[in-house]
Amino acid sequence: MSNLAEVWSKRFEHYMIEVQKYMRFVFTGHLAIVIVFAIGALGFQYSQWLQVVSSNFPAEWLVAVVVGIIVAFSRPVTLLKEPDQVYLLPLEKQMPIYFRKALNWTFWSQVFLSAICYLIAIPLLNAVTELESLHIWLGLLFIIILKYINVQTEFHYRYVNRGNFIAFDRIARMAVSILAVQAILSVQFWWAFLYILLLIVYNQSLKKKVIVQPIPYEHFVKLEQNRMMAFYRFANYFTDVPHIRGAIKRRAWLDIIYKFVLFNKESTQSYLVFRTFVRTNDHFYLWVRLTAILVIVALTIDIPVVLWIVAGALSFATTIQLKYALLSSSDFRMDMLFPIKENQRKKAVQKLLRIFMIIQGMLVMLCAIGQPYFFVPAIIIIVMNELTFNLSKDPVVHV
Amino acid sequence: MLEVKDVTGGYTRKPVIKDLNFSIGQGELVGLIGLNGAGKSTTIKHIIGTLLPQKGEIRLNGVTLNEDIETYRSSFSYIPETPVLYDELTLKEHLELTAMAYGIDQHTLKERSGKLLEEFRMEKRLNWFPSHFSKGMKQKVMIMCAFLVKPSLYIIDEPFVGLDPLGIQSLLNQMTERKNEGASVLMSTHVLSTAEKHCDRIIFLHEGRVRAQGTMEDLRKAFNMPNATLDDLYIAMTKEQHNE
Structure with missing residues (x-):
């Protein structure tokens, strides 16, 4: 049966659609702007530093360590799913076709990171070392080959050992990879060749053991689930990801907040919403993160107008994201059947946000004390919260 | 107490339940019985109001969901199949x-x-x-x-799945106690022996329609099977449908 290649292509297509669906939100969110500014600032700093860097600077070692670490992390992307343990079991003999495709993708999706790091380091290498440009480009080719071997080896190691003690395998490959890159950048080709040979022999010895072992579906499926979960958690910072339920923590020290809610029928949703917000890591840390950014800006920037703009923007971001997170729901919840007023949840969320945005405003005001108009950011935060909450559209609830 | 009148409905435009008619009186424990996919959970979802009927109406203590949502909702409590x-x-x-x-x-x-x-x-x-x-x-x-x-009505979907024997006993105790105080219970289940023992009336649901309903005696008469258990009656009904 040659359709395992087809199974892979189908899966890959679905996977790309899924990833694109969420990446769209990531790159249109506030992170994108922060990244652009950060890259610009860092690039500028880097070019300034290159002009004054001492010629004793250990550039080869630095590049070798960074690239060596990155190439050693070569977690295979197999796109295996839980039902495969049952349905693909009879096709065990044909699975190498599938894995070959999976490893190709793993290599191409990961090689960029090591290559980009190396490319960024080229100006540094030019400034500090006396490498000819042919040698520098040879270095890039070498790193690509190194990555390919690392991808193959990590897969075979995981296959043979079901992922146990992967740290030892990684450290070993990391050490050899670092030495190999250092050798090539020091124009010691024989040493570089020797290190590569060492990795190849190690890979081959693992590969021999692979042939006689059943596929460790459980390990690879777990690996995939963890990887997708990490992706969804990341995407969840920017948009509402349906399959994600944020981790829960008691946070007993915040119990005092619940005192704002009385025990009566009208406060039912407040009772729930206050606890949901405080105990769901995703919601709570969102507020903490944006508040922390504001506090840092208030402490470090002493141009009032800048602080005002940042305060307005982040207050908007906090309110809109928390409003959506707490009001939208794709699952059935028991409170949907409660004999209470339909708008009680919205009012409860508004009350909660009011309290937490006043706290945010107060913290920023304390940090801005000493600046002229130190109270203005707090007012902006509170007013922006009210405006955003009342003027934005309510999310649609699907059950 | 509960009145389901000519109710047709489902998740999409294609109805899962068709022209459903039944009622539950005060203090009655009624079993809703049917194969997987017969429409038991869909019926329950219409009664609790998470699905709205395409046709017909459901009255609980005399009001529909649209007439007075708070009274309607405070008249029942619901135990779903999956917690x-x-x-x-x-x-x-x-x-x-x-x-x-x-x-x-x-x-x-x-x-x-x-x-x-x-x-x-x-x-x-x-x-x-x-x-x-x-x-x-x-x-x-x-x-x-x-x-x-x-509340005056308990709606319980597959209550015995996942409960240990002591838990089942406790649940039955609670149901009996509340029944004696005048509350009604609508319970869907596959555990026919328990349903036979505890239910005052049984509703057979098949392919989205009520195929038979009544007390055990009524059902035995209707199927002309004296001394039959609920299991026997149920199998007889599905076979009858199959032969039609």
């Missing part, structure tokens, strides 16, 4: 939240929850979060929340 709990609330908080929603004061809450916790042997788990509960314990939390409220 639906809040990951962020402890057992105690689930009980408190339910009490608040149904306007039960703190004194009554304490009194009723004390009894329920003892009955279901959950007193020591008051401050636990659902992630530490087994499936059966989660089911017990749902049952306790439902019985904390004393």
